Amino acid sequence: MRDNxxxxxxxxxxxxxxxxxxxxxxxxxxxxxxPLLRTHAIADLNTLVSRIKRSxxxxxxxxxxxxxxTNETLFFRDQYPYEALETLIFPELTHGINASKSVRIWSGxxxxxxxxxxxxxxASESIPQANKRVxxxxxxxxxxxxxxxxxxxxxxxxxxxxxxxxxLVRFFEHNDKEKVWKVSPDIKSMVQFQNGNxxxxxxxxxxxxxxxxxxxxxxxxxxxxxPDERKNVVDRIARTxxxxxxxxxxxxxxxxxxHAKWEQVLFKGKxxxxxx
Numbered sequence: 001m002r003d004n005x006x007x008x009x010x011x012x013x014x015x016x017x018x019x020x021x022x023x024x025x026x027x028x029x030x031x032x033x034x035p036l037l038r039t040h041a042i043a044d045l046n047t048l049v050s051r052i053k054r055s056x057x058x059x060x061x062x063x064x065x066x067x068x069x070t071n072e073t074l075f076f077r078d079q080y081p082y083e084a085l086e087t088l089i090f091p092e093l094t095h096g097i098n099a100s101k102s103v104r105i106w107s108g109x110x111x112x113x114x115x116x117x118x119x120x121x122x123a124s125e126s127i128p129q130a131n132k133r134v135x136x137x138x139x140x141x142x143x144x145x146x147x148x149x150x151x152x153x154x155x156x157x158x159x160x161x162x163x164x165x166x167x168l169v170r171f172f173e174h175n176d177k178e179k180v181w182k183v184s185p186d187i188k189s190m191v192q193f194q195n196g197n198x199x200x201x202x203x204x205x206x207x208x209x210x211x212x213x214x215x216x217x218x219x220x221x222x223x224x225x226x227p228d229e230r231k232n233v234v235d236r237i238a239r240t241x242x243x244x245x246x247x248x249x250x251x252x253x254x255x256x257x258x259h260a261k262w263e264q265v266l267f268k269g270k271x272x273x274x275x276x
Contacts (some may be wrong), residue, residue: 001030005049009064012056016065017141018199018233019224032067036060066142073111075118075162081217081248082122084267089246090126093214103127103134105215106207108198108237110138113149113191114162115217117183120190121171131186137210139196139203149193152183198233199225207240214242220250231258238275247273 001009009029010021021029033045040060042048052061076082093103103123107116116138123134140146159168159181172181192210196203198221207213216237222230237247238260247255247262255262255273262273 001026001045001049005046008053009049012052012061013065013068016056016061017069017197018226018229019069020226021068029068033064036063036067039063062143066144069141069145073114075114075159076164077115077118077162077219078251080268080270081219082118084246084248084270084272085119085122085215086126088265088267088272089215090123094127101133103215104211104213105134105136106211106213106217106237106240107136107138108196108216108218109221110140110146110149110193111142112145113138113152113193114154114158115219116149116191116193117152117187118162119217120187121167123190124171124187131190134190135210136191137207137213138191138193139198139207140193141195141197143195146193146195152188153178153180154183155180198236199229201236204236204239211240212242213240213245215246215248216241217248218253218255219248220253222249222253222255231256235260241275243275245275247275249273 006026006029013019013021030045033048036042036048037044042051048064052058052064055061090103094101105119105123107119110116116136120134120136123130127134138146138149140149156179159172168181171184171187173184174181194206196206218237222233225233234255234257238257241247246265249255251270261276263276265272265274
């Protein structure tokens with residue numbers, strides 16, 4: 001890929017997604033976009049970028065953004081966020097006068113759905129009548145990822161990555177003919193998926209329709225944004241949350257907003273964040 005095309009495309013990607021690709025990561029753009037050459041019978045990456053330039057909102061342009069933003073994920077990733085839900089957050093949200101309270105949770109980078117479904121499973125194991133009381137919103141910039149998540153169907157390899165056998169048998173149904181594991185109707189009914197861009201102010205209005213949220217998962221996302229955009233994203237998230245709500249980020253991510261303020265809560269040596 002020529003430097004001109006590379007520089008234009010990384011500017012286009014930042015505008016569309018907020019994600020920054022530095023000059024030394026040219027290889028990442030090339031490796032992510034090459035499969036589109038085969039799919040669309042395009043000669044090379046320079047030609048691909050030229051076609052995207054002609055129409056930045058075309059299906060091809062959207063596929064290119066999807067290719068750059070769709071990340072591989074797994075069920076119950078890192079474990080501690082789900083242990084925090086089960087032993088700290090859910091009891092706090094549903095004890096005493098809140099015994100029948102509804103709970104709203106947002107997975108802000110839902111990818112192919114493993115995180116939102118893991119959250120719903122954790123809720124089902126911890127909260128009585130969770131299928132009626134708990135709602136999980138999963139959003140992602142990638143159109144392809146959200147379409148995949150909505151199906152709620154995963155291969156044997158996908159469910160082997162993080163899903164304990166007891167949970168797999170209880171919360172999934174195996175389709176022998178299609179050789180996939182399907183999320184059970186009760187769990188699926190708890191989760192709603194939508195496309196959403198964290199760098200767009202419209203995400204606040206969009207998410208609020210499913211909120212306000214008691215918990216937001218925003219894991220391993222903030223690191224991809226510029227410092228200024230990171231603050232804007234954190235402020236947008238805060239505007240959708242209840243005071244005292246929990247934000248769960250990646251282990252190395254610290255939520256700093258222009259306006260939003262957060263209290264650090266330690267759980268088994270890991271940091272959670274509480275909106276104050």
